[in-house]
Amino acid sequence: MQLGMIGELRLLEEIRRRFSDPSQKRDRGIIVGIGDDAAAFTPPLETMLVTTDMMHEGVDFDLSYTSPFHLGFKLVSVNVSDIAAMGGRSSFLFLTMSMKGDTDEIFFTKFCDGVARALQQYGMALIGGDLSSARNDMVFSATVIGNTGKPVLRSGASAGDGVYVTYVTGDAACGLELLKRMAPESREAVKKWLDYEVPLPDLILTDGSGFSKIDGNRVKPLLARHLMPAARDVRDLLPHITSMIDVSDGLFMDLCRICDESGTGAKVYLDKVPMSDSMKFASDRIGLSSLELAVSGGEDYELLFTMPPDVAERLDVGHACIGEITEKERITIDKSGRKAALKAEGYQHFGPA
Template sequence: MFENQERTHLDELGEFGLISHLTKNIKLTQKSTIKGVGDDAAVLDHAGKKLLVSTDMLLEGIHFDLAYTPLKHLGYKAIQVNLSDIYAMNGTASQVTVSIGMSSKFPLEAIEELYEGIYLACDNYNVDLVGGDTTASKQGLVISVTVLGYADEKDIVYRNTAEEGDLICVSGDLGGAYTGLQLLEREKLVYIENPNIQPDLEGKDYIVERQLKPEARKDIIDLLKELNVKPTSMIDVSDGLASELLHICKQSDKGCNLYEEKIPIDPMTYETAREFGLDPTVCALSGGEDYELLFTVKQAEYDKIKFKMDFTIIGYITEPNAGCNLITKSGNVHPLKAQGWNAFGSQA
């Protein structure tokens, strides 16, 4: 469950002792952070910028499985999935708060390992940890992260502003996180059946990392600024490409044509999906947790982006009566359907 096998029971520290222990080495780097941890509330000053706020909760047994999720990776991922929401607004993430609920099975060393990942993510993305809460939990580990960011009003990008004729683009590649999850679940079952068998993940590092340690795409926001390209709409790919594109189309009152042959899928994702008897395209459309950025740009921007390897043009926005369509590799047209993650059920 965690690498450090020494165990210091949390009741030896108490809540305030634990908070003090976990926050004693925090260094603030953002000019907008006036007061961080240590008072009743953080004090921030964004000097006329628009404040952006997003929050996510991760629950043991629902969003992660500690049988194969290292706590350091989990802490890192908990921050990344929140930062991604700010970047999807074309904003700059600046502060986070982290609240955790934990059962008595977790010693101090386990919580330290979790926070190592949290601090690493904050350091890598120049974000200040400015507060949070800790509590006991009877439901296993609970992690709630709120991220704060900012942007000039003119720079903010919403989901509901795509226009007919806009090009649909996506960063990175898709489906890797889902196929990585299938691999981890398979190895977990093998281990349960025979604990003497070691996990067989050789050569699959990329898709395993896509699941356990995703990276929010701040670099794409920086690149678009360098290119002087402002997306007309944007969303992050947390629930699958199909679901996210349908969000943009529904909220913008538009249709779309998405081309299957253009969807970026890494060779390892493709091969692993086939090993599991899965359609790689379905993994990309419905798998989720890739945390790439899906955005639309005006056709006039095509020359600025056409040779960029960081993202791919995968279709275009149409008028609403045309519907939302997937054009297959063989040229057939199918209605685009969302079959991604359902927070109150299972994969559709």
């Protein structure tokens, strides 16, 4: 059934029925959640953190290769990632949806499924939001509230700190490039794929002039990282982290943000930028530079942080050290020792193409 035939009130009832868990209310200090003018809750004793992110159809997501489930999951994750980048734990979600009247109810249900999966994964509760309608493109927006004992800002880096990044970068960007090149039937297979454990078939890529196959299971981590990224968490290292950001617009662009806010420079050893074998394999297959994807690809949702290197060594942090914070100089150094300027290249809305 189309949403236009269901009506706002019944949709709100459905959301309320689905996401209001009375057992959670007491534990979390929720006085009132969905269903009043505003949510009310007892404040935490720690510092409060609030972040918000909007996803606009055709700009931030493309329904030809993104399922509503993926979208719901990702919308929560990207906000949780922002809270994590402040050293925080996410507690509450506020969800705003603007869908078209002719949108099918199944879209709405699957989107909620994705949101619910993420809430469960991060131990959060949905306690408010807004429902609007759209004439053209759909828009989803989320606000996440969290808290931390020690807020970590972008501005705390000092010359001499090591620069660390969790896991690998470039996977999500490479996954997106694969999806863009994928034949419709393969896109459909990927859209139905909701669980990382489930195997993927061979996928068909097309470059306009011909078709080729790629092993679905080999590129699974890349597709997963784009479609339903899990937010990272380095709270065990919090006492020692001097600055942090989540990599959403590209590793170099986000590193430059740390430098800008901290009033420093940075030196990056290109051969230390962590990349996955899957990404190297797939980028090679589609003729893209893996390093390019890793340093400016965007949507990694990895955490980029700084820490005194002696502390990092002592703690055995387990994340790649890609360079160090400098007084002023911003450079990259390749394997042969060649230096180049470190440039803030990455994605920006309204940006020059």
